[in-house]
Each structure stands twice: as structure tokens, then as C-alpha cells.
Amino acid sequence: MSIDEGVRRLPTQEITTHTDSREILANAAADTERYGLDDYFIVDVDSHHVELDSWPEILQYLDNPVLRDTANQMMRNWPNAGRLALHNHSPGLTMQDVSGRIPHQAALAEETPGSEGGAHRDVTLVRRAMEAMSIDLQVVFPQPMLETGLHPQPQVATALLQAYNRWFTAEVLPREPRIKTMLGLPFEDPEACLATVEEFADHPGVIGFLVTSQRHAGVHRNAYMPLYRMLEERGLPIGFHAGPNQADSMTSTMNRFLSAHSMSFVTCNMTHMTNWVINGIPERFPGLKTIWIESGLAWVPFMMQRLDHEYFMRQSDAPLLTKPPSHYIREMYYTSQPMEWTDDALLESTLCAIDAQNSLMYSSDWPHWDFDVPGKIAAIPFLDDHAKRNILGETARKVFGL
Template identity: 50%
Template sequence: MDMFANNVRDLATEEFDTSTLLKNAARQADARNYDDLFIMDVDSHHYENESFGQIAEYIDDPTVRHLALSKAKIGGGRTNFQPSQIGFQDVGGRVTRYTRRKTEQTPPSPHRDITLARRWMDAMGVDMACLFPTPMLHLGMHPQVEMEVTLARAYNRWLYETVLSEERRICSMLYLPLNDPDASIRMIEEFGGKQGVVGFMVTSTRYRPIFDNAYMKVYRMLEERGLPLSFHAGYNWFDQSMSQLNRFISVHALGFTVFNMIHLTNWIVNGLPERFPKLKVMWIESGLAWLPFLMQRLDSEYMMRSSEAPLLKRRPSEYIADMYYSSQPMEMVHNRKALEVTFEMLKAETQLLYASDYPHWDMDLPSTIYDLPFLSKQGKRNILGETALKLFNIEPVWSEKKLRAREAKARAAGVGAEVGA
């Protein structure tokens, strides 16, 4: 009993550090030797509410700015855009990176979010990461459309000036307040060409149908500028369907697929791939298992009622297979055959992009892709990073850790060559 007690970590007093927390991930990355493998994470997160006092300073409307700063002061610099999830998404307190990340020590500069991102990226072997907010993923449900616009612009300005312009390893698909199409147009015009802005993101938890004609000018502008559009999944426990569920695991399993399933179905059936053939669309954080179902279901319906989708020139599944998808959370790990068929149906080696979803509780390490035996070597390289570079039309920015390792190997090889000579 005493021996066991000596091995128990005291999480209440132990100093919290991301690098320490992810030491096993770092060991795994070292064991697989990712030094020559460029890895880009297309879906990682930070908790922007931890910096809400700073973000509030970017709000244009002085009245709203005053209210936001007051709320931040009362909440100790924190605020919430969603109902409390105490006892649910924190998995009973077992995921210490939620509750204790605020105690992690960081230097005065660069910004805290940059330091934390570098730590987890280096531990996992990730070179670049696409960063998204967390509480704001529910902002599309705000009853006041102008509040979505106001907070989205403040956040985008803060993220660009504080993080993206300072750290080339971090990029983002900026929040697009789609409930206001005109504001979305202005957002694209303002941020579309800025460093680190690789596209724009729509939060999927919303109810206005994406085939609304008011959105066509938004899609056209993105297509003309070559900027990808992503739909980032989420859930709403207060949705009438979801409110029947009594466990978070149920809401999480269905909610993160249902909203993207509805939007993707609307996108296909209303012929948007034909109207905007060059617009690259990506679906984030819904996993993969829902896609074979939807491909088969829509194909079956379309073959019987094709007159209801007159703009389509191909089967729905063919359009779906030409879109892009993030890998996390990757299901079917215990059914390799089902996973392999899913990858084949999605043309995963060219259309799938690795995502960790760090620091959330259901995160995936790069090994989730790297260890799959049915992928070709080039397929793994594509999914882990090269497809993202093509999709976002950017150059790779390697981590300093990998650059040093490669330089050391080059020096060693040079010395070996001289000795051989």
C-alpha cells in the first residue's frame, strides 16, 4: 500500500506544464521519427475566453465593449458563450489540461497562447496548426445576430494581431458570422489576404439553411479568392431532438454529426458544388463514420427522385468524395475493415486531413494516421500535412525541433561521407 502511495501523482500541488502532460505523446513521436515528415494539424483549439479581456478591447461599439469588459472583470477575465458543462465534458475532472491550464507558467512574451501552442505541437511532432476558438463555436446560436458579428470581428482582429502575425507555425480559418451575409463579406474583404488566414470557418451549430440565396455572394467571393470554406461541427443540447438525450456521451456522439450532416445534405441536393465548382469545402470534427451512410443514403434517394435535385450532374456520393474532411475523431479503430472501406470511399489519401482537436478530451495523435497499415507511404504524408499545404496554398513552416534534428543528421551524414572517402 505504501509503495502504491509513493507512485500516486498529487495533481493538486504538482506544477502544471503542457510539455510534461504530453511526455508520452513526445515519446511516441520520437519512436516513430517524424523528423522528415511534415505534419499539419487542421483542427486544434485554444480557449479564447481565457483572453476575453483582451478580445473585448477590439470591440468597435463602445457600449458593447463596456459591457464585455465589465463581464470580463466580474468573471476574472473569463466569460462563457455556452451553458456550463460542469461534470460532463471535463470527464469528471480527469482531464487535467482543462482545469489546470490556467496555472501553467509562461514567459511574458510571446503571447501565452503562442507558448502553449508551441509546447503541445512540439510534443506531438506537429509543425503547423490551424487554430480555432472553443466557446465561440456556439456563437451562431446567439439570439442577437449583431452580437455574433461584433464578437466575431473582435476575436478575428485579436487573433490576427496577437497570434497569427507573430507565429508563422499557427494559422486559422477565421470565424465567419454567416447569420449576417453582408458582415461576412466585409470579414472576407478585411482579413482575406492577411498572414496566417488560410480560409474561413462557419460554426455548424446554427439553423438558417446554407442554401439561402443571401449566402451566394459569400460563396462566390471565397471561390474567386481561392479561400477554402469549412464547417466546424458542434452540438446544441437544447435542440428539440438533442434534449431527449440524458447523457453528454449521447449528445456528443450525435450532435457533432447531425448539424454537419444537415448542412452537407443541403449543400449537395441544392447543387452548390455545381454553382461553385472551384470552391473548396471542408467538414471538421464530425469524424468519418457518418459519411459512408450519407453517401449511400443520398445516392439511393437521388436515383429515385433526381428531379428534386436538377442541378446535379453526378451522384451525391461523387460530390461528397471530392470534398475535404478532418480526421478527428476517427472512429472504427476496433473495426479495421470498416475503416479501410471508409477511407476508400472518401478518397482519403487526397481528401482527408489530419486533426488532433487538442486540447479536447477526445484528441487524436498523429500516430492515429501514421500507424494505419493500409495507407501508402505517400498517402500518410498527404493526410498528415501535404494535402493541407495544397488546400490552403501555403508553404510549410517546420518546427525548430525537426529542423535541428535534420541538420544534425545532415552533419552526421557529411562526416560519414568524409570518413568513407
């Protein structure tokens, strides 16, 4: 793939919220030639679009006429609710653009004239990013809806996720076969989770299902076992996508965004993984492929050592396990973003601990401020070409049956 003619490389100070994605990503496009990325099958397992840009459309997919009317009244009577009605997103605490210094995080407000062949605007934006980063298939998730597990009204959270899933599968996925998704599960309601899988599992763009993992539900509850069985029988992976939260019991003591961002993405997945492993979910559903998304990698060797240490002293607390927790953890899958690469030796030991050449899948997290391009994987000096090919796309091909 090559960047469009006329797309320039821009000095940082020229980038605004209206800058074309391909111009922002021009250096990523240069990696294609530098690393020969056109010869790789590249799957981006975690990227995002801003669903609130299409919120009025999405709300019309609400099944409940009372909720739909409530949302319409909010949008009509409260000017600031046009992109937030019924949502629990807190825009006043959105600090990811670093006080405006990383403008593409705040908005992708670039021109999409005629939305390029009549496609939905989101399709155009995704295509531009894929082209610039030499990506063959891109798994796209929402952004603010990652907070939906913390919604104060669980029934509203369920309704919003159902509406979003119907909108995305009707308006976005059919217009570009290279866009895939793992649809969010309304995890507040186990029965609604089953209905969601039944409704969407056969959609060609749906390659798995997702738990937005900033939530307080115990994933080991018996009520979820039929869901895990259904996904296992259908061969569909389950993913746990981490998210930020500066208002939880731990992060509320932190006075900097950096602090909360460092910890909150990790601790939600650490909690769920602990319940997942110690309660024997991998033993009960050995064919269920499990993916831990957007929580980095540095925490995983810690979890292996910590849980093994505790397990060897208190095996009676985990009667379903037939092997140490680290063995189950090594058999799961992980996405690469953000890959904590500050020390070559530490990164190498982390990738070795998780058997990265068979468990790690590339993800960009585009358009977030800390996104990683495929060249970051290609540049790792201690990985051979086979491992790089697996991480960039071949493991995803296997996991998702692409």
C-alpha cells in the same frame, strides 16, 4: 523536434490543470522516434485555444461602443462575468473533463514564465503542443465560440466574432508564423461575412474561413452565394466546424453527455452537407474547396449511400446536380478527428469510400479530451507511406497553398 530536457513522462494520476503540456504529451513525443515523424511534413488542421482566457482583451476590440461599455460593466459588476460577458457559453453544462478525470480539458493553467520571449501566452501553449507532437504548422480555432451560431442575439454574435478575429490576427498570429487559422464567419449576417473576407483574406496567417456549424441557418440561402463566389475567386477554403449541443430538438431528449456528444457533432454537419449538395453548391462553385471538421468520418459513407438512394428516385428535387451526391461528397475534404477506429475493416472501408489519401487531413483537436496525436495516422496498418504523408500534411499543403 524533440521534447525539452527535463520534461518527464507522468503517470496519469499526477496530471493536473497546471501540468506542462509537453509532459501531458510525452508519449506523443515518443511517436516521433517510433514512426520517424521528423521526416514528415505535419499540419494539424484542427486545434484549439481557450479564447475566454483572454476575453477581457478581446472585448476591447468591439467596434460598437455601447456593446463594449456593456461588456465592461458586466465584467466590473458581475464577478463571474469576467470571462463570459456577452457570450452564450453555458459553463454549468461543461462536462467534457469527465468530472475532473481529464483535467487538461478543464484548463491549461500551466506556468508560462515571461511567456517565453515575450510571446502571448496562447502562442507559448501552441508552441509547446507543436513541439511535443512534431507538428510543423497548426491551425488554431477558438473553443466556446464554436457555439456562437446559437447565440440568442445574432447582432451580438456578429460583433463578438468580429472582435475575436481582430484580436487574434493582431495579438497571436503575428507572433508565430507556424500558427495558422480559418477565421470564423459571422454567418448570421451575409454582408458581414463578405466584409470579414475582405478585411482578413490577405493576412498571411489566415488560410481560409470557417462556419461554426452548430446553427440553424440554411447554408443554401441565396444570400450566401456572393460569399461562396468571393472565397472561390480568392482560392480560400470554407470549413464547417462541428460542435456540441445538448439543448437542440434532438439532443434535448438525451440524458447523457456521451449521447449528445456522439450525435450533435455529426448531425449539424450532416444537415449542412445535405443542403450543400442537394442544392448544387458544388456545381455552382466548382473551385470552392469545402472541409468538414471535427465530426469524425463514420457518417460520411452513410451520407453517400443515403443521398444517392434518394437522388436516384427523386432527381427532380436536385435539378442542379449532374452526378450522384456521393461524387460531390468524395471530392470534398475531411479532418481526421475523431477518427472512429473500433474495427479495422470498417475504418478501411470508410477511408476507401472517401478516397482518404486525397481527401483526409490530420487534425489533433488538442487540447480536448479526445485528441489524436499524429502517431494515430502513422499506426494505421493498411495505409501505405504515400497515403500517410498525404493525410499528415501534404493534402493540407495543397488545399491551403502552404
